[in-house]
Amino acid sequence: MSFSPKYAALLLMLPSISIAAQQPAGQSASALQPTAAAEAPNRDTSYIDEHGTAHVTRVVPVPQDLSPQAQLALGHGGPDQGPPQSLDERRKMTDAYTARARVAWTRICPNTLVDQTMAGVPVHIVTPDSMPERNRDKVLLNLHGGGFNSDSGSYTESIPIASYTGIKVVAVLYRLAPEHPYPAAVDDSVAVYKELLKIYKPEHIVIYGTSAGAILTAEVAARLKQLGLPFPAALGIFSGMGDFARAGDSAAMYALRGLTGHLDPPDPKQHDGEYVGSVDPKDPVLSPIYGDLHGLPPTLFVTSGRDLLLSGTANLHRAYLSAGVDARLVVFDALPHAFWYDPMLPEAIEANHTMADFFAKQLAK
Numbered sequence: 001m002s003f004s005p006k007y008a009a010l011l012l013m014l015p016s017i018s019i020a021a022q023q024p025a026g027q028s029a030s031a032l033q034p035t036a037a038a039e040a041p042n043r044d045t046s047y048i049d050e051h052g053t054a055h056v057t058r059v060v061p062v063p064q065d066l067s068p069q070a071q072l073a074l075g076h077g078g079p080d081q082g083p084p085q086s087l088d089e090r091r092k093m094t095d096a097y098t099a100r101a102r103v104a105w106t107r108i109c110p111n112t113l114v115d116q117t118m119a120g121v122p123v124h125i126v127t128p129d130s131m132p133e134r135n136r137d138k139v140l141l142n143l144h145g146g147g148f149n150s151d152s153g154s155y156t157e158s159i160p161i162a163s164y165t166g167i168k169v170v171a172v173l174y175r176l177a178p179e180h181p182y183p184a185a186v187d188d189s190v191a192v193y194k195e196l197l198k199i200y201k202p203e204h205i206v207i208y209g210t211s212a213g214a215i216l217t218a219e220v221a222a223r224l225k226q227l228g229l230p231f232p233a234a235l236g237i238f239s240g241m242g243d244f245a246r247a248g249d250s251a252a253m254y255a256l257r258g259l260t261g262h263l264d265p266p267d268p269k270q271h272d273g274e275y276v277g278s279v280d281p282k283d284p285v286l287s288p289i290y291g292d293l294h295g296l297p298p299t300l301f302v303t304s305g306r307d308l309l310l311s312g313t314a315n316l317h318r319a320y321l322s323a324g325v326d327a328r329l330v331v332f333d334a335l336p337h338a339f340w341y342d343p344m345l346p347e348a349i350e351a352n353h354t355m356a357d358f359f360a361k362q363l364a365k
Contacts, residue, residue, distance in 0.1 A: 034077045034260075060259060063334045067346040070335060078261040087149060087178075094150040102155040104343045109163030113155075119191035124154050124171040128162040135167045138204045138363050139196055141232070142171040143189055143220065145211030145239075145338060148275040149177050153210050156341040160349075161208075164356030167363070170196065174216070181277035182286055189220045194229070202230035206359045210338050211309065214240025218316060221296055222288040234362035235299040236355055239338050241312020242289040242319065244271040244281040248311020258306030258336035289316055293323035300328050300358040302351060304335040330354055 041057040048054050062074050085093065102113075110129040117123065140161060144153035151173065158169040174188035189207075196205055209217045214237040221235055241248065247266050255261035271281045284291030299320055303313035310331070320327035332339065332347055340351035 034079050066334060069345050070339075070347050073342070073345065074258070074334065074336075076257075076260070078257060080260070080262055082262055091150045094146060094152050098151060098153075098155050101341065101343075102159065105156060105159040108343055109159050111159055111162055113159075118170070118195045121188045121192050122173040123192060124158060124169075124173065126158045126162040126169045126171065128166055128168070130166075131168065132166050135165075137200065138167050139200050139206075140165065140167055140169045140359060141189075141193060141196060141205060141207045142169050143174070143185075143207065143209035143213035143216040144171055145209065145213045146176075148185060148212045148216075148272070151176075153213060153338070153341065157208075157210050157213065160343075160352040161356050161359070164353050165360050167359070178274035182275055182279055183223075185216055186219050186223050186285065189216060190223055190227070190229075193220065193224070193232075197230070203233045203365075204363060205232040206234045206236065206363065207232050208236025208238065208355070208359070209240070210238040210340070211240065214238050214309075214313070215242070218242045218288045219285055222285045222291050222293075225292070225295070226285060231295075231297045233365070234297050234359060236302075236359065237299060237313065237316065238302040238340070238355065239304070239307050239309045239313055240301075240316065241309050242287055242316035243312065244276055244287045245290075248309070248315060250310035251308050251312070254306050254308040254310070254336070256308065256337055258334075289319045293320055293325060296320065296323070296325045298326040298328075298362055300330070300355065302330045302332075302340075302355065304332040304337070304339055306334055307337045309337060328358070 042059065043057075044059060045057045046054065047056070062071050064071075066074070112127045112129070114125045114127075115122065116125060140158075142154065142158045142161070144151055144157055146152035154171040154173060158171040162169040170192065172189050172192050174185040176185070193205070193207065207217050207220060209215075217235055217237050218240060221231070224231060247268060252266045255263040276286065279286055281287060282290045301313050301317040301320075303310050307313070314329065314331075317327050317329045330351075332351060335345075335347060339345060340348040340355075342348045
């Protein structure tokens with residue numbers, strides 16, 4: 001599986017900036033046009049070649065049980081041509097997006113946010129307003145999404161979860177690829193977790209993340225087991241995967257925003273070289289699906305029907321189940337990758353409450 005360049009952003013853009021998220025460097029959004037109605041297929045086709053590769057077109061309506069807001073969001077098309085932006089442009093766009101997202105989520109979920117360092121690693125500390133006294137000895141550790149090369153989620157993943165659980169969240173701003181490939185992000189996350197262990201009991205800590213952060217959550221759990229460190233009370237793996245050696249089916253079908261946008265045919269030889277570097281893609285920490293998963297804490301997996309990491313999430317969930325882990329999977333129909341970033345979607349509010357309720361129950365044991 002490759003996140004570069006195809007999956008390098010790994011973040012959900014609101015409709016107003018979704019076209020900008022996919023335009024190539026040096027080319028304006030207006031220069032890229034989605035396939036016109038006259039050019040679009042209007043019937044299903046299916047051809048399976050001698051290698052079993054499917055060459056298909058599908059006409060897929062929007063499910064009517066989605067909220068009006070979600071139906072509207074799925075109706076926003078984007079250019080299905082051209083490569084992604086350069087890394088520098090993507091980071092600038094992501095920074096601007098996250099600044100707006102912080103404001104949007106804070107309107108819904110009032111909080112106090114402080115930036116500091118822990119174990120030499122920068123972090124956001126999000127404390128929800130009116131945090132109950134009973135929760136002051138608990139903490140949630142967030143590992144943000146952003147394709148390992150940007151920060152798309154340190155606000156969008158921490159602010160709502162802090163509010164809905166009534167528990168402080170520490171969001172780790174780990175070092176990014178390509179400047180700092182694996183295991184830098186794992187090392188930074190483990191370092192912050194070890195600092196938290198000086199203050200909190202392990203059964204009062206939860207580790208979670210979305211997208212790259214979900215992958216990182218599984219990697220950190222594998223590293224904790226390798227190091228013999230105590231596990232947290234629970235894990236949250238939200239649109240992730242645990243296998244850099246093999247691409248799942250959904251990665252060949254869905255782009256960042258589901259059925260809209262540019263999508264290259266899969267290359268089985270790629271596995272995100274900028275993050276993986278020279279490490280064996282079957283390394284049991286990098287790709288925990290190849291390691292010993294027995295004894296891991298209760299874990300909630302969340303994904304969606306048009307998520308490019310749907311297969312990766314489902315496959316890692318099955319591996320956890322096979323190892324005897326209390327692993328639960330929630331799949332939202334039709335929505336794209338990390339849709340819970342969008343505070344305008346009722347389904348996003350529902351998903352965040354689902355995550356928060358799971359954490360609160362595990363920490364109450």
